Amino acid sequence: MQRDKTALNQPAIQRSRPTELTRGEPKLELLRELVAHLRQNRTLLLEEWVARIAEAQLLTAMTEEEIFAEATLVYDSYFAALETGTFEALQAYARNLSERIIPRGVETHEVVGIVLLLRDVLARSLFAKYQTDFEKLNRILDAYEPAANRVANTVAVGFVQERERVIRQQQEAIRELSTPVLQVRERLLILPIIGVIDPMRARQLTEQLLRGIRTNRAKVVVIDITGVAAMDVTVANHLVQTVEASRLLGATVIVTGLSPEIAQTLVTIGVDLGKMNTVGDLQGGIEQAERLLGYKVVNPELGPGKAG
Amino acid sequence: MQVPILKQGGVLIATIQAALSDADLLELRTALVQQVVRYRSSGVIVDVTAMDVMDSFASRTLLEISHMIRLRGAATVIVGIQPEVAFAMVQLGLTLEDIPTALDLEEGLEYLQQKARSIN
Numbered sequence: 001m002q003r004d005k006t007a008l009n010q011p012a013i014q015r016s017r018p019t020e021l022t023r024g025e026p027k028l029e030l031l032r033e034l035v036a037h038l039r040q041n042r043t044l045l046l047e048e049w050v051a052r053i054a055e056a057q058l059l060t061a062m063t064e065e066e067i068f069a070e071a072t073l074v075y076d077s078y079f080a081a082l083e084t085g086t087f088e089a090l091q092a093y094a095r096n097l098s099e100r101i102i103p104r105g106v107e108t109h110e111v112v113g114i115v116l117l118l119r120d121v122l123a124r125s126l127f128a129k130y131q132t133d134f135e136k137l138n139r140i141l142d143a144y145e146p147a148a149n150r151v152a153n154t155v156a157v158g159f160v161q162e163r164e165r166v167i168r169q170q171q172e173a174i175r176e177l178s179t180p181v182l183q184v185r186e187r188l189l190i191l192p193i194i195g196v197i198d199p200m201r202a203r204q205l206t207e208q209l210l211r212g213i214r215t216n217r218a219k220v221v222v223i224d225i226t227g228v229a230a231m232d233v234t235v236a237n238h239l240v241q242t243v244e245a246s247r248l249l250g251a252t253v254i255v256t257g258l259s260p261e262i263a264q265t266l267v268t269i270g271v272d273l274g275k276m277n278t279v280g281d282l283q284g285g286i287e288q289a290e291r292l293l294g295y296k297v298v299n300p301e302l303g304p305g306k307a308g
Numbered sequence: 309m310q311v312p313i314l315k316q317g318g319v320l321i322a323t324i325q326a327a328l329s330d331a332d333l334l335e336l337r338t339a340l341v342q343q344v345v346r347y348r349s350s351g352v353i354v355d356v357t358a359m360d361v362m363d364s365f366a367s368r369t370l371l372e373i374s375h376m377i378r379l380r381g382a383a384t385v386i387v388g389i390q391p392e393v394a395f396a397m398v399q400l401g402l403t404l405e406d407i408p409t410a411l412d413l414e415e416g417l418e419y420l421q422q423k424a425r426s427i428n
Contacts (some may be wrong), residue, residue, distance in 0.1 A: 210391030217411055241398040248394040248403070250387070250410035 030143040035083040037129060038122065046075055049114075049121045056117065058110045062101070070097065071114075074155075078118060082147050087154050094158030102163055111159045115152045122148065179205045181212035187219040188289050189251075192282075194227030202238040209242060213251045220289040221246055224282045226257030236265045243276055252292060253277060256285035311336045315347050319420055321413070323355040333369045341376050351420035352377050355413055357388030367402040374407045383423055385409065387416035 038045065050071050053059060059067050073093070081090040098111075126144065130137035179201070182190045191209055213221065223239075225231075231239070243253045255278045258266070266276075279285040290297060309332055314321045320343055322336060340352055354370065356362070374384040387410045389397075397403065410416040 206395060207391070210394060214391055214411065217415075219411075219415075241395065244403045245391070245394040245398045248386075248389045248397060248409050249391065250415055 030140055031082060031085070031147065034126070034140060034144055035079050037126070038079045038082070041125060042075070045121055045125055046071060049075070049118050052117045052121060053114055056113060058113045058117075059106060061104045061106055070101075073097075074114075074118065078151055081151050081154075082144075085147075087150065090151060090154050091158055094155045095162055097155075098159045098162035102159075102166055108156075108160060108163065112152070112156045115155045119148045119152055175201075175204065179208050181208050181216075183216050183218070184286065185290070185293070185295065187217060187293060188286075189213065189216055189218040189221045190224065190282075190286070191221060192224045192227065197228060197231055197235050199234055199238070202235050202242075206238065206242045206245065210245060210249060213246060213249050218251050220252050220254065220292050222254045222256055222282065222285040222289055224256045224285065225259075225262065226282065228262065229259060230261040231265060233265060233269055236262070236269055236271075240266075240269075240271050240276065247275075254279055254285045254289055256280065256282050311339075313339055313343060315343075315349070316417075318348070318350045318424070319417065320344060320347065320349045320352045321355065322352070323358075325358050327359065327361065328366070330365050330369075333366060337369055337373050337376070340373055341380060344377055344380050344382050350382050350424055352382055352384045353413065353416040353420070354384065354386050355388045355416075356386060356393075357390070357412070360390060360393060362389070362393050362397050362402065364400065364402060367397060367404060371404060371407065374404075383408070383420060385416040385419055388412050 046068075050064075050068050053067060053071070054064070059070075062070070074097070077090050077093045081087055101111075123141070123144070126137065126140055130140060180192065182192070184190050189209075189212055191205070191212075193205065197205070209221065209223075212218065223242075225239075239255070243255070246253045253276075255276060257280070258278060277288075279288055287297075309326055309328065311322050311324055311328070311332065314323070320340065322340060324336075328336070340354075343349070344352055352373075354373065356370075359366070370386055374386075377384045385408045386404065389409060408419060410419050
């Protein structure tokens with residue numbers, strides 16, 4: 001690994017060990033020869049590579065045809081990168097490839113694995129071709145290794161970057177989805193919470209609720225935690241603090257849908273029940289909120305007092 | 309810096325307009341407690357909208373103002389606590405336990421009016 005890194009950082013020409021040997025043939029010449037070799041034996045090497053991929057049980061999420069088609073594309077952009085010495089096209093291809101295969105569950109080790117396999121396959125074919133001329137093989141490898149390592153690096157980094165981008169995007173989406181503050185009536189807000197609450201989400205929830213109370217001029221807030229199975233002591237404390245902070249803003253909080261586990265947590269941390277207003281379910285919570293706000297729900301057919 | 313105290317009907321309104329020193333807070337306490345009886349007010353509103361920090365001294369003084377005014381026969385409402393300030397206060401354990409709070413001046417006035425109505 002260390003060796004690869006130094007190879008990447010140095011210009012390839014400096015790396016050619018015996019300088020007197022490379023003087024006659026510049027590196028470009030060697031690379032051109034290399035590319036010609038790769039082009040000539042394209043089908044053969046491709047097939048061997050795909051066989052090695054299957055043997056190593058990589059890319060199991062894809063069919064054999066798909067692997068072959070992808071491999072052809074990788075192979076072609078591989079020696080295009082070697083030939084031109086520019087990696088932009090390869091980078092773009094790696095990004096594109098990652099975009100396609102990440103949703104299918106392809107792992108990082110698989111992508112790195114196949115690129116390294118291709119490197120090995122090509123190196124082997126170079127050994128076979130130049131086995132009689134050891135010095136030439138040496139020089140060819142000098143030209144080949146840095147370029148090949150850089151290709152492997154580019155593809156792997158491209159894949160990981162794409163993966164991270166997807167993860168970031170999903171986190172963002174979850175964050176936005178996770179805490180809607182809804183106004184159901186004049187001055188009445190509902191905050192339905194679903195899923196696991198971690199301290200970070202709890203903080204964000206509080207922020208949004210307190211801001212929501214201000215902007216909607218809310219007097220009563222119903223926090224519904226039917227969708228939360230359990231919460232730890234930190235988050236439970238945070239919930240109590242949110243209730244108190246809302247009161248400081250002049251809003252009454254009604255918590256509904258406490259599960260038995262959460263009830264137990266709240267009792268364990270010794271919450272002051274005088275401060276917490278709790279109702280069994282969301283419906284009951286909204287009814288109580290309406291009473292607090294002075295609303296009366298009346299079904300005109302049944303007449304007053306029988307509905308609600 | 310002195311806090312202006314306005315008389316609006318039966319209500320005294322003290323609007324804090326900048327960060328106050330401890331001495332200013334004590335001065336405000338004295339002024340409010342004196343004036344609430346002088347003007348025969350039934351309620352006091354302390355507007356803290358402009359305060360972006362509420363330390364323990366400030367919240368204890370607000371608590372004292374509220375209790376003293378209750379003993380002088382009137383009610384106190386704290387209005388305009390900023391969301392960030394509210395949460396910071398709660399985390400420090402400064403929950404202003406039994407003082408009524410309201411979103412803003414309008415709400416505070418309404419609260420006092422309602423209270424007066426329920427007494428009469």
